Amino acid sequence: MSGRILALAGGVGGAKLALGLADVMSPESLTVAVNTADDFEHLGFSISPDLDTVMYTLAGVANPETGWGRQGESWAVMGALGAIGGETWFRLGDKDLATHIERTRRLRAGESLSSVMRDLAARLGVGPAMVPMSDDPVRTMVTTDQGELAFQDWFVRLQCGPAVRSIRFVGADTARPHAALLDFAGVHGVVVCPSNPFVSVAPILALPGVHDALRQTRVPRVAVTPIVGGQAIKGPAAKMLAELGHDVSALGVARFYSGWIDGFVLDAQDATLAADIAALGVRVRTTDTMMRNDADKRRLAAQVLDFVDELAVSGRHS
């Protein structure tokens, strides 16, 4: 393999595969473009949940139990905030708060999100390039049976309870995508991490020119399923597939991406879906996609890179 890998990622699943990729390739050849549409302002802080999950994971300081936040975290601020009547539904750990304080301060001083995150990631020892999908604000709004809700209200405060009718990304039509999402010169493959298609990957695709650039490039594009056995590994992807009228399976996800992906990494448990996915004109690689530990992440990453190589030398790709 030669050239860069561009990974599109949301939170936990994306971070895990990104860590695997960083471990099996030279980290400086990996660019992880991260969803920022579930960023929000809370308690006066600019919070970027997906960027932080990817950063903490790549830095080796993520909480392995929750998948978000930092390991060895303490909760003194939240405890004291609750005692004086503050809002505590969005749990911010003490160490994690330092990230929000520093990011917020620097954004207010006029620095771009990509510049702040580049520096924070460097200080935490992150190897790969880790870029926000855009420096401009994009905000996911979820229309539900209880009205339209800001993403974190639906996702965290209401714990994904209200049924989803539709989703929109406010600001996506004018936000400028990060350059890495438009120019694939030197890129060997695009990897769509096993993140939520609707709220992690779709916002990236919604940025001006990104969907077109991904559709038109001759660089192999491989998506890794976030659905195994009809269940999401983590989060509300399966619930959203159902509520938005898709097949609640890896096939539903492959259909959602079909038209611009070349390859789909399917879990071995779902091998019976391979033919239907292939019928979409998408090549299928079947393997164990569950990332229970770092060895799993490396193994899946190696499979994904091998699949990219195969697609690069086979069909239409350079």
Add this chain to the structure above:
Amino acid sequence: MSGRILALAGGVGGAKLALGLADVMSPESLTVAVNTADDFEHLGFSISPDLDTVMYTLAGVANPETGWGRQGESWAVMGALGAIGGETWFRLGDKDLATHIERTRRLRAGESLSSVMRDLAARLGVGPAMVPMSDDPVRTMVTTDQGELAFQDWFVRLQCGPAVRSIRFVGADTARPHAALLDFAGVHGVVVCPSNPFVSVAPILALPGVHDALRQTRVPRVAVTPIVGGQAIKGPAAKMLAELGHDVSALGVARFYSGWIDGFVLDAQDATLAADIAALGVRVRTTDTMMRNDADKRRLAAQVLDFVDELAVSGRHS
């Protein structure tokens, strides 16, 4: 004794005497008006050091060693902030940060500082009324041999190093004083706590109408010395007395307040200054003013209240 006591307070010394007063009288008859001129904005937070010191002290959750901040405090946020290159010269403990987060959020939402503090103090179980000197921003600026500095830059970051030439209170000429500082109906005595005359008490006096109201009232006004044996109990009061050309003694403080105070509580160590203070037309009560523990605070508070009573029934007072 009948009627309310109005105490003017800054940080540590003021908080200690306020706690003593709250312990020896009915707390609901005590109003503590607190300096806000060393409030500042830092890391995006609205920080009110004196209000918080008084609140934590009256709530029984103050750190007895530092005099500021909360007892049993942890420092996880500051530690993580330092690790990512953030500013840590102003030490904000984890529990303390909750206060700043909640205050900042509510101020930004349009609530007044007095309203926020009333609620926070109530949630922490504070008995006496505790009011900011004003809901409008006033900011102490210190002109030094190294130029003009914002108060906390001089006080905390530079540890009071640069020599003080003069002090001004930006915004004091237009800030509206809290009503408790203008209307003394029902007030039995005004107590000037042993706080820094120049940066804790002077900003209160600088608010429109306050100095006049204090000068004209028939309510006894008693100041407690913050200087014992030529030394400040805590903080830069002695250094400021010297650098601003005052006598570095309780006499220097008594002269600074003379013209509107009726009584001065002098430490027994400084008994030789009593005649010079009396010569200013100020009655003197000599006692042990050191507040090493809660019993000391109560004893001094009882002395102060007794002195107020004595002044009320003697001379010109009603």
